[in-house]
Amino acid sequence: MTTDVLDKPETQAKDEKQGGDPSKGSGTAKDRKETLSKEELKLKNTDEISGRLNKDKKVLEEKVGAETSFDVILREMVFGTKHCLFFYLNGFVKDDVMTEIMKRMSYLKREELVPNTLKHFIEEYIPHVQVETVDNMNDVVDKVLKGSSALFVEKETKAIIIDVKTYPVRSIDEPDLEKVVRGSRDGFVETLLTNVTLVRRRIRDPRLKLEAVQIGRRTKTDVCIGYINDIADLDLVEAVRDKLAKIDLDGIPLADKQLEEALIEKTWNPYPVVRYSERPDVVANHLLEGHVILFVDTSPSVIILPTTFFHLVQHAEEYRETPFIGTYVRWIRFLGIFASLFLLPIWFLFVIHPELKPPGLEFLGPQKEARVPIIVQFFLIEIGVDLVRLAAVHTPQPLATAMGLVAAILVGNIAVDAGLFVNEVILYMAAATIGMFATPSYELSMANRIVRLILLLAVAMFKVPGLLVSSTVIFLILAFQRSFNTPYMWPFIPFNAKAMWTILIRQPILSMKKRPSITKPKDNSRQPA
Structure with missing residues (x-):
C-alpha cells in the first residue's frame, strides 16, 4: 500500500x-x-454601504464585475485627506463635466469638509444641477447602470449620486414613415429624455404627467407613461399602470414591440391594436384628445392608447392642408386602402365569373392565357414584392435603386414575355401594392396584405360565397376586437354619427369643439363655450 x-x-x-x-x-x-x-x-447580495472603501469596492466588484468589465471604472482619489471612490461607466459619463468636478474637489482642504462631509460636498463643492444621496448599494448600482456616477467617501454610509450621464444619440430627423410636405421636421430618437422633451416643448401644461417605471429584471428598461391629468380617463391610466406592473420578463431589448405584446397579450390576430408614431406633433395631439402615451427608452416610436381602426388610417399631412384639400387627400388614402384589400379579389372573381361584370366593364380580364394559373401568379407576385421589400431593407442605399429596377423591369418584363404571367395581374398587383404603401400605419398595411391573400384564396376555392363569407368573418373579428376595452371599429361600431362625420370629412380646427368620446375624457371641451 x-x-x-x-x-x-x-x-x-x-x-x-x-x-x-x-x-x-x-x-x-x-x-x-x-x-x-x-x-x-x-458580497453580491449586500445592499448596505459600509463606509469602508475596501469593502465597498469588493461589493461592487462582485455586483457589477468591476475587475472584469473594462468599462466599469472604480477611481480612488483623496480630497482634503478624505479617501473617496468614484464609480461610473466609462461610456456614459460626460468627461469634461466629470473632470471639472474632480478638479474642483482636488483643491479642498480637510477643514473645508469636516464635519458633515457629504453635506459640504453636495451643497458647496459639486457644481452640478442633479445631485442626491443614496444609502442602498443596489440603488447605487441601478443609478450608475443608467448612466449616473457615484461617489463613496470613507466612513460615510451614504453615496453621492451625480447625474453626469450622456447617451449615444443620433440627430433629430424627420421620420421616414410619417413625412409631410409642410410641417415640423423633428422626430423621436432612441433617447427617452429627448423624446419627452420634444413633447414638453409642444404641451407646456403643468398637468402633463410623465411617470417613469422600469420593465425587465435584467434590462430594467425605462418606460414612461404620459397623460394630461385633467383630460385623460384616470381609470385608463390606472389600467395601464397595472398592466405594466404585472409584466415579469428578463427584459425588453426590442423595446416598444415587445412591450406591446406583453401589454396587450395579442393572439394571432394580425391587426394592430395600438398606434405607433415617431412624430412629436402627432403624439401631442393625441394627448390633448385624452389618450395615454407610452415612451420606451431606446425606441424612436411611441405607443398611443387606446387605438381604433380609424386612427390608423389618418395622417398628419391631412392637417397640414386646408380642410378641403385635407378631405381630398383623406379620401384618396381611403381609396388606396380599399384597393389594397379588395381590388385583386374582385378582379379575380370577375375573371372566374365573367357574367358578374357590370355593364361597361366587359374589358376586364386577361386577353390571353398564361402558363401559370392566375391564383398562383398572385401568390408568386406577392412573394416577389415581399422579397423586393426585404432586399431593399438589406441592400446598401446606393444599390437599392438599381436592385428595384432589376426586380421590376427585368424579372417582371421577362416573366410576361415568357408567357408565365399576365400583364393585367401585374398591373392590378402594382395598384394594390401602391394602396398598401399609401396606408399610414405600416402595421395596418401588413395586416391588410394578409387579409388580401385570405380573400384571394377564398375566391379561388368558393367563388362568390367565399368572398362574401370571408369578408364578413374578417369584419366581425374587427368589430369584436377591443383596444384597452375600447371598440376597435368606433365610431362605425358602435355608430356615432358626429364622430363618423369627422372621420369622413376633415373638420376645420374651430369647428372641433369637443374631444372624441372614445377616450372618455374628464374635460371633453376643446374650446371655451
Whole structure:
C-alpha cells in the first residue's frame, strides 16, 4: 500500500490518506472554493454601504464585475485627506463635466469638509444641477447602470449620486414613415429624455404627467407613461399602470414591440391594436384628445392608447392642408386602402365569373392565357414584392435603386414575355401594392396584405360565397376586437354619427369643439363655450 501511495502524485496520495475521493480533487481546495463562493455570494447580495472603501469596492466588484468589465471604472482619489471612490461607466459619463468636478474637489482642504462631509460636498463643492444621496448599494448600482456616477467617501454610509450621464444619440430627423410636405421636421430618437422633451416643448401644461417605471429584471428598461391629468380617463391610466406592473420578463431589448405584446397579450390576430408614431406633433395631439402615451427608452416610436381602426388610417399631412384639400387627400388614402384589400379579389372573381361584370366593364380580364394559373401568379407576385421589400431593407442605399429596377423591369418584363404571367395581374398587383404603401400605419398595411391573400384564396376555392363569407368573418373579428376595452371599429361600431362625420370629412380646427368620446375624457371641451 505504501508503494501505491508513493507512485501517485503527492496531492492525490494525500487525499486518499485523508479519505478523500481522488476523482474529485483535493478536499481542502474544495472546501476553500466553497468558502470563497459563499463569501462572493454574501458580497453580491449586500445592499448596505459600509463606509469602508475596501469593502465597498469588493461589493461592487462582485455586483457589477468591476475587475472584469473594462468599462466599469472604480477611481480612488483623496480630497482634503478624505479617501473617496468614484464609480461610473466609462461610456456614459460626460468627461469634461466629470473632470471639472474632480478638479474642483482636488483643491479642498480637510477643514473645508469636516464635519458633515457629504453635506459640504453636495451643497458647496459639486457644481452640478442633479445631485442626491443614496444609502442602498443596489440603488447605487441601478443609478450608475443608467448612466449616473457615484461617489463613496470613507466612513460615510451614504453615496453621492451625480447625474453626469450622456447617451449615444443620433440627430433629430424627420421620420421616414410619417413625412409631410409642410410641417415640423423633428422626430423621436432612441433617447427617452429627448423624446419627452420634444413633447414638453409642444404641451407646456403643468398637468402633463410623465411617470417613469422600469420593465425587465435584467434590462430594467425605462418606460414612461404620459397623460394630461385633467383630460385623460384616470381609470385608463390606472389600467395601464397595472398592466405594466404585472409584466415579469428578463427584459425588453426590442423595446416598444415587445412591450406591446406583453401589454396587450395579442393572439394571432394580425391587426394592430395600438398606434405607433415617431412624430412629436402627432403624439401631442393625441394627448390633448385624452389618450395615454407610452415612451420606451431606446425606441424612436411611441405607443398611443387606446387605438381604433380609424386612427390608423389618418395622417398628419391631412392637417397640414386646408380642410378641403385635407378631405381630398383623406379620401384618396381611403381609396388606396380599399384597393389594397379588395381590388385583386374582385378582379379575380370577375375573371372566374365573367357574367358578374357590370355593364361597361366587359374589358376586364386577361386577353390571353398564361402558363401559370392566375391564383398562383398572385401568390408568386406577392412573394416577389415581399422579397423586393426585404432586399431593399438589406441592400446598401446606393444599390437599392438599381436592385428595384432589376426586380421590376427585368424579372417582371421577362416573366410576361415568357408567357408565365399576365400583364393585367401585374398591373392590378402594382395598384394594390401602391394602396398598401399609401396606408399610414405600416402595421395596418401588413395586416391588410394578409387579409388580401385570405380573400384571394377564398375566391379561388368558393367563388362568390367565399368572398362574401370571408369578408364578413374578417369584419366581425374587427368589430369584436377591443383596444384597452375600447371598440376597435368606433365610431362605425358602435355608430356615432358626429364622430363618423369627422372621420369622413376633415373638420376645420374651430369647428372641433369637443374631444372624441372614445377616450372618455374628464374635460371633453376643446374650446371655451
